[in-house]
Amino acid sequence: MTGAGMKKGENGVSSSGDSYFDSTPAQERFPGVPYGPADTNDFRCNHDIARSDYQNNAINVRNCRLVSLIDLNQGSEYVRSKIREYLNTLIDMGVAGFRMDASKHMWPGDLKSILDGVKNLRNDIFGDNQRPFVVHEVIDRGGEAVKLEEYIEIGRYTDFNYGSTIAKAAWREKDFSDLKWWGPGYGYGNLASNDVLAFIDNHDNQRDPHPYVPTYKNGDQYAMCVGFMLAWNYGYPRVISSYYFISSDQGPPNYGPSSNFTTKSPRFAVDKSCLYSSGFVCEHRWQAIRGMARFRQECSSAAINNVTSDRNRLAFARAGKGYFAVNNDYSTWTM
Secondary structure (H helix, E strand, C coil): CCCCCCCCCHHCCCCCCCEEEEEECCCCCCCCCCHHHHHHHHCCCCECCCCCCHHHCHHHHHHCCCCCEECCCCCCHHHHHHHHHHHHHHCCCCCCCCEEECHCCCCCCHHHHHHHHCCCCCHHHHHHCCCCEEEEECCCCCCCCCHHHCCCCCCCECCHHHHHHHHHCCCCCCHHHHHHHCCCCCCCCCCCCCHEEEECCCHHHHCCCCCCCCCCCCCCCHHHHHHHHHHHCEECCCCCCCCCCCCCCCCCEEEEEEHCCCCCCEECCCCCCCCCHHHEECCHHHHHHHHHHHHHHCCCCCCCEEEEEEECCCECCCCCEEEEEECCCCCCCCC
């Protein structure tokens, strides 16, 4: 999907890592690629996806426009080849993998063709015959026409059911002890561990007017959720590192229009966290999360055993490597 006037800094837009092939407004032409009107899905559908399509029409979800963005025809070998060129350029720079934004709005077969044709990772960095790590953004929390299972043959999927389940335990809407069963088959959308990208919040649900997951704004509850994610051996965990914001459309700390909205660098405190005055949250540098990342690294191959639970409490060992306990009750816990 592509749009007009979406260059970094133009029209007040800042980039958080997406790629923008900027177009000529209202002409569906992208001279930098080049793409033209014949490279889009307009011959299939030239209007926005209807709200009801998400439950009833997978074809429209994949062929029609998402929030008016021009939809590329990835069934075209020419379009596929230009996307591969871009991905291969990133691999040449040393990139190890890709998050495929809005994969839900693309045909799995088209994505497979594109990804199968991408070169191996650089062997001077990653060794011989290593393939890119691929994650597909597929929002499927149940009742959708497009199913997350359709994407597991071409990478991991973003499990939006993961964070919402852990959040309910942190908010005492469910008992933390129930998470001793956490894994494949627990509720909707939780498939095999090697299919799952686990996360608590991301840049989208962080900005939900009524977030269904905790964020940095929830302090200890957020650290509790991320800590459990890193301790429990289910899925490949992703920790967000973000910046403070008031408006959902607010970009990262920057030097303003006179400097083309160039992003500022964070500044650090003695304890290695980011200074609040720098505008960056740097959740990955919080002491609790930083420590649990080390725990994950040390215990990743160790099985979970010696599980102990009580009301709103859960503790377990990682087979001689580590021990984790969380007490979300109002009183102390003697074990």
